[in-house]
Every structure is written in structure tokens, then in C-alpha cells.
Amino acid sequence: MTLLPLIMAVEVEGEAELVKRLQRRDPQALAALYDRYGRLVYSLILRVVRDTGVAEDLVQETFLRVWNRVQGFDAERGAVGPWLLAVARNRAIDYLRSTVGKARNSLEMEATEHPALFSDMEKDILATDKARQIKAALEKLSAHQRQVIELAYFEGLSQTEMAERMGQPLGTVKTWVRAALKNLRNELGTAVAI
Amino acid sequence: MNCDELQGHYELYVLGLAEEEESREIRQHLDRGCEVCMRELGSARELAAMVGGTAVMAAPPPALRRRILASVGVEARRLGWWAPVWGVAGITALSVAVFVALFFRGREVDLAQQLVDSREQVRNQTIELTRLTEAFAIMNGPDTTEASFGKGPQQPPKGRVFVNPAQGVLLIASNLPPAPNGKTYEMWLLPKRGMPMPAGLFQSQTDGTALYVRRGTVNVNGTNAVAVTLENAAGAPQPTVQPLIVAALPSNS
Numbered sequence: 258m259t260l261l262p263l264i265m266a267v268e269v270e271g272e273a274e275l276v277k278r279l280q281r282r283d284p285q286a287l288a289a290l291y292d293r294y295g296r297l298v299y300s301l302i303l304r305v306v307r308d309t310g311v312a313e314d315l316v317q318e319t320f321l322r323v324w325n326r327v328q329g330f331d332a333e334r335g336a337v338g339p340w341l342l343a344v345a346r347n348r349a350i351d352y353l354r355s356t357v358g359k360a361r362n363s364l365e366m367e368a369t370e371h372p373a374l375f376s377d378m379e380k381d382i383l384a385t386d387k388a389r390q391i392k393a394a395l396e397k398l399s400a401h402q403r404q405v406i407e408l409a410y411f412e413g414l415s416q417t418e419m420a421e422r423m424g425q426p427l428g429t430v431k432t433w434v435r436a437a438l439k440n441l442r443n444e445l446g447t448a449v450a451i
Numbered sequence: 452m453n454c455d456e457l458q459g460h461y462e463l464y465v466l467g468l469a470e471e472e473e474s475r476e477i478r479q480h481l482d483r484g485c486e487v488c489m490r491e492l493g494s495a496r497e498l499a500a501m502v503g504g505t506a507v508m509a510a511p512p513p514a515l516r517r518r519i520l521a522s523v524g525v526e527a528r529r530l531g532w533w534a535p536v537w538g539v540a541g542i543t544a545l546s547v548a549v550f551v552a553l554f555f556r557g558r559e560v561d562l563a564q565q566l567v568d569s570r571e572q573v574r575n576q577t578i579e580l581t582r583l584t585e586a587f588a589i590m591n592g593p594d595t596t597e598a599s600f601g602k603g604p605q606q607p608p609k610g611r612v613f614v615n616p617a618q619g620v621l622l623i624a625s626n627l628p629p630a631p632n633g634k635t636y637e638m639w640l641l642p643k644r645g646m647p648m649p650a651g652l653f654q655s656q657t658d659g660t661a662l663y664v665r666r667g668t669v670n671v672n673g674t675n676a677v678a679v680t681l682e683n684a685a686g687a688p689q690p691t692v693q694p695l696i697v698a699a700l701p702s703n704s
Contacts, residue, residue, distance in 0.1 A: 284523050291516055296508065299515070304506035310619065310666030313515050314651050318686065320519045321635070321652055325684035339500035346503055350467075351688070355648050369465060378493050378500075391501040409466045410502045416468055438462045441498060 276332035279324065287324055294338060295320075298345045305349035305411050315352060319345045330372035340375040350413030394444035402437035405430060452476045454487040461488070461495040522654060585664045589613045589621040596671050600698035601626070610661075612677045612698040619666040620650060620677060624696065627655040627679075635684045638665060639694070641676040650677070652686045676700060 275293075278286030298319055303312040322344050323337075330340065347370050395403055401423075408414045408422065416434060420427040457477060463469040464477050480488040589595060592615040601609035601624075610624035622638060630636055638650040655661035679696035680687075 284520060287523055288516070288520055291519055295511055295516065295519075297504065297506075299511035300506045300509045301503050303509050308667060309512075313511065313518070314665060314667065316511060316515060317519050317522060318652055321522050322685045324523055325633070325635075336500075339496055342500050342503040343496065346499075351649075358645055369467070374489075374492065375496065376493075378497050387501060388504055391505060395502075395505065406502065409468055410499065411506070413467060434463070434468060435459065438459075438498075442462075445498065445501070 272337055273332045276327065276330055276335065276337055279327045280330075280332065287320065290323070290337070290341075291320060294341050297338075298341055301342060301345050302349040305346070305413075306352055311352060312349075315345070315348045318348050322348070326372055331376045334376040335372065336375050336378040339378055340370070340372055343370045343375070346410070354413060390445060391441075394441050397444060398437050398440055399433075401433045402440065405433045406437050406441075409434070454480065454485065454491070457488065458491070461491040462498060465492065465495040465499045522652070524654070585618075585666065586621050586623075586662060589615045589618045589664065592618060594671075596700050596702070598677070598698040598700050600696050608679070608696050610696075614669055614671050614674065614677065614700060616669055616671045619664060620669060622653075622661065622663045622665075622677065622679070622696075622698075624655065624661040624679075626659050627661050627695070628659050629655050629657055630681060630684075633684050634681050635686060636661070636663075636679050636695075637682045637686050637690075638663065639678045639680065639690060640669065640674050641678055641697075642670070642673050643675050644673070647678065647690055649686065649688065652682075671700065672702075674700060 275286055275289055279290065295316065299312060299316050302315045302319070303309065306312055306315065319341065323341060330337065395406070398406070404423070405416075405419055408419050414422060416430050417427060419425075419434075420430045423430065452473070457473065457480070460469050460473040460477065464474055469477070477488060477492070481492070590613050592613075594617075595613050595615040597611060597613050599609075599611050601607065607626040608624050609626050610622065612623075613621040615621075620638070620640070627636070635652045635654060637652050639647040640650050641647050651663065651665045653661060653663040676697050676699045678690070678694040678698070680690045680692050680694045682691060
């Protein structure tokens with residue numbers, strides 16, 4: 258897994274006001290949102306689809322989708338960064354799977370990116386110090402554990418598909434997945450209230 | 452299942468790895484407004500967001516920002532089909548203007564403002580040229596397939612699609628009124644087998660014209676037609692209404 262120094266001095270101050278401007282249909286607020294998160298969203302999508310042209314189209318769809326659904330977002334309690342990343346990942350994984358004839362369940366996608374679900378989250382979850390913590394936590398995982406997290410998150414593979422890809426029994430893959438998530442929970446205990 | 456039994460499944464659910472039974476249970480808890488599940492899923496989403504943030508950082512092209520703003524109605528000056536000509540002419544004229552301004556010293560403030568304006572104009576024209584260059588590359592590709600639509604009197608939207616296996620799809624349309632509030636146009640690739648594949652959202656101009664480029668590879672031989680539907684603004688994973696446009700590719704017509 259390639260884990261490069263992240264990221265993201267994402268500015269969260271004034272985010273509630275930014276969301277309110279989006280809800281008032283202020284196009285300049287969309288520009289501000291893009292300036293704040295565009296690079297992050299593009300990087301995530303490009304990591305998944307590995308095609309710059311497709312990535313650009315999907316970034317556009319991501320921001321358009323957020324623009325059109327922001328009325329359902331809680332400006333005061335919501336964390337817009339995680340929401341954007343969830344929408345971006347869904348668009349990218351959906352594209353990836355559609356190219357191999359494995360379309361995703363649209364209900365599942367809706368269920369994982371509904372704006373109301375991103376309330377009461379840490380607003381600075383994408384800040385630099387948190388990025389360092391997740392990087393360190395991922396580096397502590399075994400190679401197999403990192404690989405299954407990567408295959409799940411960045412390629413959208415099910416555990417069965419991972420088992421086929423890795424040539425391993427399904428039970429083994431499930432064990433790696435659970436161990437990886439448990440280790441991440443333990444390592445990030447202070448960062449994520451899991 | 453109660454919430455205790457669902458412990459350990461929340462991250463799997465967020466990552467799309469949960470078994471159907473647990474997924475259904477979690478959805479039912481959410482539908483009931485279960486605060487425990489909401490909280491646990493919030494934590495799982497935080498973890499997922501942090502993993503997403505580990506992608507190698509890459510810089511999007513500058514034109515993408517304007518493309519996105521244009522899709523919500525922040526349009527630069529319309530340049531028309533002769534944009535490349537005007538683009539070159541405009542850049543030349545601006546250069547001359549800058550030279551003249553430099554020649555007549557003592558107007559530093561005006562000059563500075565002109566430079567700012569000039570840069571902005573050049574930037575906008577360059578972005579528009581980039582989009583048109585993409586369109587022309589598809590139109591002029593030796594292996595591009597072309598199809599018309601809307602020839603009948605009962606089908607107002609008229610135009611053409613150009614499908615290039617390596618570069619993508621270009622759709623040019625007229626008589627395509629701006630989508631109503633809350634709606635957007637969605638393009639689809641209709642494969643010979645299987646379900647329609649979403650190919651991006653776009654808006655038409657106020658004069659009913661549209662030029663939309665969907666970049667990326669296309670399996671032309673496996674594609675029957677290109678279609679467009681009017682969908683809710685967020686788009687749809689599958690068409691929800693009859694298409695306004697269906698352009699059958701020549702080998703299939």
C-alpha cells in the first residue's frame with residue numbers, strides 16, 4: 258500500500274457558513290468548497306480509477322451531486338469533508354465496477370452517502386495530525402491486512418472478490434479484514450471514538 | 452439483532468463489506484432512528500474518511516475548477532464555434548494592448564488593472580479552448596464513430612454524437628432546453644448486453660445548445676447507442692424516464 262505523506266491542511270473554520278452559502282445556492286461557495294477539497298477529492302478518485310480524464314468527470318459529478326443535495330446537510334453539525342469523500346468514493350467505485358459489468362446496488366450507495374449521515378462527526382477528521390495518525394496506524398498493519406483495507410476502500414471489492422484476487426480462502430480474508438479494522442480501531446482510539 | 456450484536460459490523464457496512472443480513476439489520480436500525488447505530492456508523496465513517504485521505508495527492512488540472520462552476524451556471528463568456536480563432540486573435544490583441552500600455556508610461560495603475568483583466572481573459576479563453584480541443588480530438592479521430600439523432604419532427608433535440616474508443620464521447624445538441632430546477636441531463640451508453648452505463652451529467656445552455664465531452668475509453672463495438680435522459684439533479688444509477696435522445700451508432704442502426 259502506498260502511503261505517502263498526506264495531505265491535508267484542510268481548513269474547517271467557517272465550514273458551517275460555507276455550507277449555508279451552498280444551501281443559498283451561492284456558486285462562489287461551490288468555488289470555495291472546490292478550492293478547499295478539490296485536490297483531495299481528485300486524488301482519491303484518481304487513486305481508484307487511475308485515469309485522469311475519467312477522474313475529472315467523476316470529480317465534476319461529485320461536486321454537482323453535493324451541490325444538488327446540500328439542502329439535506331446539517332450545516333451546524335455536519336462534516337462536509339467526509340461527506341464529499343464518501344460521495345467521491347461511491348462515484349469512483351461505481352465507475353470501476355461498471356467497467357467490468359459489476360454495477361453496485363444503488364440502495365447501498367444511497368445508504369452510505371446520505372448527507373444526514375455525516376452529522377456529529379469530528380470536523381477536523383481530515384486535518385494533518387489525524388492524517389499522520391492514520392498513516393502510522395496503517396503502517397503498523399501486516400501486509401495482508403493493509404492489502405485488504407486497500408482493496409476494500411480503493412477498489413470496492415467484496416470479501417469474496419478479495420479472496421479470489423488474492424488466491425486465499427474466504428475465511429482467511431475475513432480474518433485479515435476483521436483484524437485490520439480492530440487494529441485500526443485500537444490505534445486510532447484517540448482520534449476516532451470507535 | 453440488537454446493537455451489541457452489530458458491533459464490529461459498522462466498519463464493514465461503511466466499506467461495503469458487510470453481509471446482506473447485517474446490512475439489512477443496520478439499515479433497519481437506522482430507519483428506526485437508533486442513536487447507538489448512528490453514533491457507531493459515524494465513527495466508522497470517520498475511519499473511512501481518514502483512509503480515503505491516504506491517497507497519493509495529485510493536482511487536478513486548472514480547467515476542472517471552471518468546468519465544475521460552469522455546470523452550476525457560472526459561465527464565462529460564450530465563445531461559439533469560432534472560439535479557437537477568436538482565442539488566438541484575442542491573445543494577439545491583448546498582447547498589443549499590453550505593449551501600447553507599456554509604451555505610454557505614467558499609467559501604471561491602469562496598466563496593472565489591464566494586466567489583471569488580460570490574464571483573466573486569456574485564462575478563460577485557454578480553458579474554453581482546452582474543452583473545444585478535447586471535442587475536436589474526438590470529432591477528428593480516425594476511428595471515431597458518428598451518429599445523428601432527432602431527425603424526426605416529433606423529436607425536438609437534434610444533433611450528433613461522436614464516439615472514439617480511446618478518447619470518449621462528444622455530444623452536440625440543439626433544441627435541448629435548459630433542465631428545470633432540480634433536474635439535469637444524464638448521458639448513457641447503451642451496451643449491446645447489460646444495463647445502460649451512466650456517462651455523466653451535463654446542462655444545456657440557455658439557447659438550447661449543449662456540447663458535452665465525456666472523456667475515457669469506450670467499447671464502441673459493444674455499444675448500441677448513446678442516450679440522454681432528464682434526471683433528478685444528482686443523477687441516477689439507471690435511467691428513470693424515457694430518453695429524450697437516442698443516437699444509434701451506425702453499425703447497429
